Amino acid sequence: MRKRRILLVDDEVAITRALAIYLAEQGECEVRIENEGSRAVAAALDFKPDLILLDIVMPDADGGAVAAQMKADPVLRRVPIVFLTALVSRQETRSASKTIGGFPFLAKPVDPDTVLEYIDRHVVV
Amino acid sequence: MIRAFPIRLVWLPAVQVPLRALALSLVVLAVAIGAAMVSPEALLDQEVLASGLALIPALLLAHYRGWTIISSLLAAGLVALTLLDLTPWLFGPLFLGVSPTLFIVAPYIAIVLSAGWFGEVRQYRAELKATQLQLIQSEKLDSIGRMAAGIAHEVKNPLMMILTGTKVLSKRLAGADESTRQILQDMIDAVGRADRIIGGLLSYSRDRGVDLAPTDLNATVEESLMLITHELNKVRIAVVADLHPSVPPLQLDAFKMQQVFINVLTNAIHAVGRDGEIRITTSVDTRPDQTAGGHQRSGSATGTRVAVVSIDDSGPGIPTEHLNKLFDPFFTTKPVGLGTGLGLPVCRQIVEMHGGTIDIGNRDGGGARVTITLKLE
Numbered sequence: 001m002r003k004r005r006i007l008l009v010d011d012e013v014a015i016t017r018a019l020a021i022y023l024a025e026q027g028e029c030e031v032r033i034e035n036e037g038s039r040a041v042a043a044a045l046d047f048k049p050d051l052i053l054l055d056i057v058m059p060d061a062d063g064g065a066v067a068a069q070m071k072a073d074p075v076l077r078r079v080p081i082v083f084l085t086a087l088v089s090r091q092e093t094r095s096a097s098k099t100i101g102g103f104p105f106l107a108k109p110v111d112p113d114t115v116l117e118y119i120d121r122h123v124v125v
Numbered sequence: 126m127i128r129a130f131p132i133r134l135v136w137l138p139a140v141q142v143p144l145r146a147l148a149l150s151l152v153v154l155a156v157a158i159g160a161a162m163v164s165p166e167a168l169l170d171q172e173v174l175a176s177g178l179a180l181i182p183a184l185l186l187a188h189y190r191g192w193t194i195i196s197s198l199l200a201a202g203l204v205a206l207t208l209l210d211l212t213p214w215l216f217g218p219l220f221l222g223v224s225p226t227l228f229i230v231a232p233y234i235a236i237v238l239s240a241g242w243f244g245e246v247r248q249y250r251a252e253l254k255a256t257q258l259q260l261i262q263s264e265k266l267d268s269i270g271r272m273a274a275g276i277a278h279e280v281k282n283p284l285m286m287i288l289t290g291t292k293v294l295s296k297r298l299a300g301a302d303e304s305t306r307q308i309l310q311d312m313i314d315a316v317g318r319a320d321r322i323i324g325g326l327l328s329y330s331r332d333r334g335v336d337l338a339p340t341d342l343n344a345t346v347e348e349s350l351m352l353i354t355h356e357l358n359k360v361r362i363a364v365v366a367d368l369h370p371s372v373p374p375l376q377l378d379a380f381k382m383q384q385v386f387i388n389v390l391t392n393a394i395h396a397v398g399r400d401g402e403i404r405i406t407t408s409v410d411t412r413p414d415q416t417a418g419g420h421q422r423s424g425s426a427t428g429t430r431v432a433v434v435s436i437d438d439s440g441p442g443i444p445t446e447h448l449n450k451l452f453d454p455f456f457t458t459k460p461v462g463l464g465t466g467l468g469l470p471v472c473r474q475i476v477e478m479h480g481g482t483i484d485i486g487n488r489d490g491g492g493a494r495v496t497i498t499l500k501l502e
Binding site: 109 | 277278280281282284285286287288289290292293296297316320
């Protein structure tokens with residue numbers, strides 16, 4: 001069985017480094033890090049992830065616009081996207097119906113185990 | 126070296142102005158009486174003197190009741206009267222034809238009338254001061270909220286880094302000694318604590334609007350209970366839910382109301398401790414005009430048909446001295462790390478955005494009761 005491929009897009013290098021290690025070690029995921037939002041679509045086309053974890057506020061690109069580009073792409077549109085954002089509080093993620101721009105989200109600081117649970121639920125390879 | 130002589134009339138500034146005026150008046154009056162005794166012609170008008178004497182108890186009364194302005198006026202009047210006694214040729218013609226009784230009665234009438242008026246002024250001033258304090262508090266909180274929203278993003282990213290990094294280390298050091306693992310766990314808990322505070326401030330500063338839609342109140346209560354099932358089971362607290370089916374759909378922001386119920390229920394869990402009971406009831410009622418004594422009440426929604434949610438716990442109840450502080454931001458009795466002191470202020474804000482009220486008090490049989498009232502119309 002191949003590893004689940006996760007694309008992690010966030011301009012915070014320290015977050016992506018630690019989260020990539022955690023997902024790889026604890027969730028047996030193959031993780032690709034992209035710290036520049038403007039290169040996220042190209043990275044996704046190249047990496048062909050099973051799920052994309054996408055930051056919203058990045059200096060060089062808006063996560064919402066990146067997600068829209070991905071959804072407009074015939075290859076990427078089936079790839080689930082989850083926003084990783086510091087804009088909302090954890091309490092707000094308790095309601096399952098809440099989404100940002102139609103995408104589910106996880107509020108920072110999110111426990112990496114919660115990220116793994118999410119991957120387990122939504123990614124089947 | 127010449128030593129300064131330590132004589133100072135320290136008492137003088139400490140004496141209030143009316144009292145000094147009184148002393149001065151008495152001196153002048155004594156002079157007037159003395160002058161009259163020496164030369165009877167000088168005591169021209171005994172009625173004026175009588176009214177001057179009559180002013181003295183009025184002045185003392187006003188002074189000791191703390192009516193500074195009145196007592197000052199009376200003292201000034203007393204000085205004027207004594208001067209009048211001394212110099213009738215100057216002021217006498219002004220008072221010709223005025224009944225001397227009026228001189229005696231007038232100060233008392235003035236005191237009675239002014240006392241009432243000053244009482245009202247005092248009350249208005251107290252209300253004004255309270256409102257100003259509230260405004261200042263609210264302004265302060267607004268600024269805190271705006272600041273929190275601004276820095277939340279900057280704070281949450283480092284928190285995420287610390288949390289993820291600590292989790293990585295926890296897994297890699299799973300075989301480490303107890304104290305090392307404890308330190309790592311403490312770090313994870315600390316991140317949670319910081320996040321709760323930021324989250325609370327964010328909730329408080331969020332847009333003051335609600336996203337209203339017809340909502341089943343009972344379902345919202347049940348969903349809230351479901352979300353805290355884990356916490357309830359952990360401490361073996363039994364929940365009795367008596368949700369009346371007659372509650373019609375209400376215009377609610379289900380998500381925000383869920384936040385309120387979870388918050389109140391979490392408080393109840395903390396109050397009960399272990400092996401207790403929480404009873405949650407919904408009903409339809411006509412809101413009474415006044416709440417029972419000892420209850421703190423917020424907002425207003427009187428005389429209308431309302432849906433009522435009561436959450437009773439079997440805990441020790443709330444100390445009376447805390448009852449009027451429960452909705453003060455940052456007031457908490459929970460141990461450090463457990464409470465941010467923002468839960469109930471946020472709850473009140475949400476309930477009031479729905480045009481409802483939230484009251485907290487103690488039940489006669491022990492334990493606390495939170496009553497949330499929401500308008501049906």
